[in-house]
Amino acid sequence: MKILFNKPYKSGNELKYIADSIESGKISGDGIYTKKCHDFLENKFGYNKALLTTSCTDALEMAAILIDVKPGDEVIMPSYTFVSTANAFVLRGAKLVFADSKKDHPGIDEEAIETLITSKTKAIVPVHYAGVACDMDKIMELAKNYDLFVIEDAAQAIDSYYLGKDGLKKPLGSIGHLAAFSFHETKNIISGEGGMLVVNDEKFLKRAEIIREKGTNRSAFFRGEIDKYGWVDVGSSFLPSDIIAAYLYAQLESLEFIQDRRKSIWNRYDNAFRGVLDSKHDITLPFIPSHATNNAHMYYLVCSSIDERKKLLAYLKSNGILAVFHYLSLHESKFFNGKHEGLNLKESDRYTNCLVRLPLFVELGEQEQDFIIKHINEFYKKK
Amino acid sequence: MKILFNKPYKSGNELKYIADSIESGKISGDGIYTKKCHDFLENKFGYNKALLTTSCTDALEMAAILIDVKPGDEVIMPSYTFVSTANAFVLRGAKLVFADSKKDHPGIDEEAIETLITSKTKAIVPVHYAGVACDMDKIMELAKNYDLFVIEDAAQAIDSYYLGKDGLKKPLGSIGHLAAFSFHETKNIISGEGGMLVVNDEKFLKRAEIIREKGTNRSAFFRGEIDKYGWVDVGSSFLPSDIIAAYLYAQLESLEFIQDRRKSIWNRYDNAFRGVLDSKHDITLPFIPSHATNNAHMYYLVCSSIDERKKLLAYLKSNGILAVFHYLSLHESKFFNGKHEGLNLKESDRYTNCLVRLPLFVELGEQEQDFIIKHINEFYKKK
Known part of the structure; x- marks a missing residue:
């Protein structure tokens, strides 16, 4: 017997939806299946805004740009995490401040965070290891007290929840100011390579669209809000092809x-x-x-x-x-x-x-x- | 009659190859079709190394990281170009130095470049507008004289050539130290969203692989050159899903x-x-x-x-x-x-x-x- 570690799942509709996306005449970003995925994810998990990206790495990079990480800013995260959690902030010049994991779980030791906060701390990046929630009440309270941003690294955490002190069951990724998910083929829900930025804090909504569209206000232009679009900010090309979204949509349905x-x-x-x-x-x-x-x-x-x-x-x-x-x-x-x-x-x-x-x-x-x-x-x- | 500006082309084999990629059990980056595309592109155009990326923007960002652009470094490029030509370097802290276009062509005015070079100039980024070659002999000579890097923005320039003073016909993208191509659906050869970094200068080869693999030496690990891989550099997730490469391969064949x-x-x-x-x-x-x-x-x-x-x-x-x-x-x-x-x-x-x-x-x-x-x-x- 030969048993693989992972085998990417196919629901059966992937090729049909990809064919449909191709037939739509638009296989670049933000096509019909991207919209379907955004709607599904926002409805199912109550995110303020879901934006598909080419990877979770890219979603983290978007988050780092959105919170305006500058050289010397400190970002607290666990050391036991994927390199992208760190690189996304290193690329913006951040100083990484690593916290230990817990004795009973590889996730960040919430008790260690406060001791690591300095006047230069800009953000906390809890990683929901194995899809298991960090103690978000504790982390959000620290963020509030010290005026920090919380970016949930929810790469593995689709369809996982946090049970807060308020008795509510909140989807992971819906709690921090921003959150990043992965749809890499090793995850529960996949698109080969792929990711999503979730924007919960209203103040990042407009700029998130701009940064995802190479620093242009193209999205507002296509909604008819402005009469021409141009270069207004830094940014990158964070949009996945609609073919990737078509694959993802078949997964989400399942x-x-x-x-x-x-x-x-x-x-x-x-x-x-x-x-x-x-x-x-x-x-x-x-x-x-x-x-x-x-x-x-x-x-x-x-x-x-x-x-x-x-x-x-x-x-x-x-x-x-x-x-x-x-x-x-x-x-x-x-x-x-x-x-x-x-x-x-x-x-x-x-x-x-x-x-x-x-x-x-x-x-x-x-x-x-x-x-x-x-x-x-x-x-x-x-x- | 209704005539669109662009209609993404389908060769007819795209779905077949996508199905094949999915069946291969590996739809993340660097799967079987990514390899096929790399081989095709290197054989056809004689690039030292072709590396598919999620977009031309991302290929330009890789290039900016590879040449180690630091805050304050100056990069010369035309003002008449896509925002990504600029953003890729702005994200690394570069000061942009814009050159004018030519009277007879929107491409960079090669005569203007030398007057813009200072002690802080790090690179020249010629954009082959409409796929039409800039005067690469002139640009490469300037680069040699002033010790600068040349990154060809060849977004539109697949299958286009430069006829040098040496009488040779060189594929665009094979001349500068690095080059970036786009396979966005508006280009000649497409994959919805997609791009490629071409590495011509040998000294960038090893690090290009690392930066593309999130700053890890994972590629060397899979070739058996090292016995474990880890975080060795900055980087991002520049690999497209193999599904995207499968679409691209059908185009390349045509x-x-x-x-x-x-x-x-x-x-x-x-x-x-x-x-x-x-x-x-x-x-x-x-x-x-x-x-x-x-x-x-x-x-x-x-x-x-x-x-x-x-x-x-x-x-x-x-x-x-x-x-x-x-x-x-x-x-x-x-x-x-x-x-x-x-x-x-x-x-x-x-x-x-x-x-x-x-x-x-x-x-x-x-x-x-x-x-x-x-x-x-x-x-x-x-x-």
């Missing part, structure tokens, strides 16, 4: 099915491992805090050592199972490790060394999953 | 057919107007200098005044023909006009005010074209 399948696979892993692996071995299983829902983006184990992980990955691989590790602490990277003195982020390094992601995709069959579970259990029995 | 059709339409306009409109009226027709070939990207007329253009566009529109103007001098834009004192670029302003682009696309029929020609002639007879 959101419920996809999520049901993923949750069922996630629960099956969890039922097999919880109370078994974590009680007999020094293994951390995924933790969903009471303020969060589970969008089943990822099932992971945190091994007790890098050596144990290495052996586990090799054992699974030798049995045809592709499990993979994840991020490397950004503060320890070649790019950044000369830029700090002795920053010690223990939990971030632990996830760097010990976290293993298991195959989780819609078409993963029960037999395949049993095969994976059996081999992980076997590995630990032999230990 | 390059010869597309170019033959476009050239035939271009020549038909030219035969109808040359010696007629330009001799009896104060109209400038497209000029192809002896050092350039014609890739038939665009057929345009330059009217004698903004008022004449306004009336011509309205007259054509009232007859169902969508002709359009083009760039607005960037030095006169809202974004830039507070950043200079009395910069006077007369030719750039003339093209801004007077240039009209005529419908030109593969499926434009002879009857339709006759209809356009007839109405333009009628407009000028009535004048």
Whole structure:
């Protein structure tokens, strides 16, 4: 048996919608399917404004431009995250201030944030790791008290929710001033490469459109609000082709099915491992805090050592199972490790060394999953 | 009759290749069709390295990062160009130094460049307007003498050539240190949104891969050159989905057919107007200098005044023909006009005010074209 780590899902309507987009005569950005995706996402998740982008990276870059990050501004984020969370702000000259992860979850340690705030802090970028919500009440309160922007890195967090102190269930990405999502083929909802900027704070709406349209007021022009358009701001080409949006729309229509399948696979892993692996071995299983829902983006184990992980990955691989590790602490990277003195982020390094992601995709069959579970259990029995 | 300004071309194989890309199980960047496009483009045009990007804008941004543009560095470019030529460098903190266009062509006035070079000049960005080559011998010589980089903005210049003093016919985009192409749906070869960075200078090859992969050495990792990859540089997500590359590949296969059709339409306009409109009226027709070939990207007329253009566009529109103007001098834009004192670029302003682009696309029929020609002639007879 050969089990891939991920297999991009097809709902069956992707090609039909792509053909339709091509037939529409407009396959550049903001065509008919882009509009359909925007409408779907705004209606389903109550975002003030959804804007498709070519990637989550690009959505983060838009956010960095929108909040006007200037050289020397400080931005707080976890070290255990994808490089794009960091690069988007480095490209604007920001100084990165890395926080550690929590002991029970790879997400940013909310308790550590306040100690990192200085007069130069401009923004906090919580990353909803594995689609599991950070404590947004706490983060938004800090932002309010210190007058900071919050940009949710919701790359993995589609269809996941935060349960606030006010008793409301809020979709991730709808809480911060801005939020960035990914539709990369490794995510729950995909378009190959792709992303979305969510604009929640009204004051960014107009400028977001401009920055996404290469710094021109073209969108206002096409709505008939102005009589010619031109260069009014910095910007880039953040619009994906409508072909990408057509693929995405087919996925969004299948959101419920996809999520049901993923949750069922996630629960099956969890039922097999919880109370078994974590009680007999020094293994951390995924933790969903009471303020969060589970969008089943990822099932992971945190091994007790890098050596144990290495052996586990090799054992699974030798049995045809592709499990993979994840991020490397950004503060320890070649790019950044000369830029700090002795920053010690223990939990971030632990996830760097010990976290293993298991195959989780819609078409993963029960037999395949049993095969994976059996081999992980076997590995630990032999230990 | 209703005649659009542009109609995106379909070769017929686009959907088939997209389906094939989807079936391959990898629709993120650098999949099988991205590789096919890279190979095709490098073989056909002899580029050292072709790298697909999500847009020409993004290719220009990559170039600006690659040549390490720093705040205060000066970059010389024409004012009569698309905003992305400028924004890509503004985002890195560059000071833009705008040159005028030529009297006989909207491209940069090569004679003006040397007077604009200072000790802070970092790069020259010639834009091959309408796919017509700038005088690259002159520009490359300046670059050599003053130790500058040349980034060809070849957005419109696919399959167009420069005839050098050495007697060689060089594809545009293969001459500067770097070059950026567009595959936006308005171009000769399209993928909806899309672009390409061409890396000619060997010294940029390794870093170009890294910057395109979010600042990581992931490409080297997948080639087995290093045993793990991480954050080593700034970067962004410049890779288009393989779905976009699949569309593009179908177009590239039809390059010869597309170019033959476009050239035939271009020549038909030219035969109808040359010696007629330009001799009896104060109209400038497209000029192809002896050092350039014609890739038939665009057929345009330059009217004698903004008022004449306004009336011509309205007259054509009232007859169902969508002709359009083009760039607005960037030095006169809202974004830039507070950043200079009395910069006077007369030719750039003339093209801004007077240039009209005529419908030109593969499926434009002879009857339709006759209809356009007839109405333009009628407009000028009535004048």
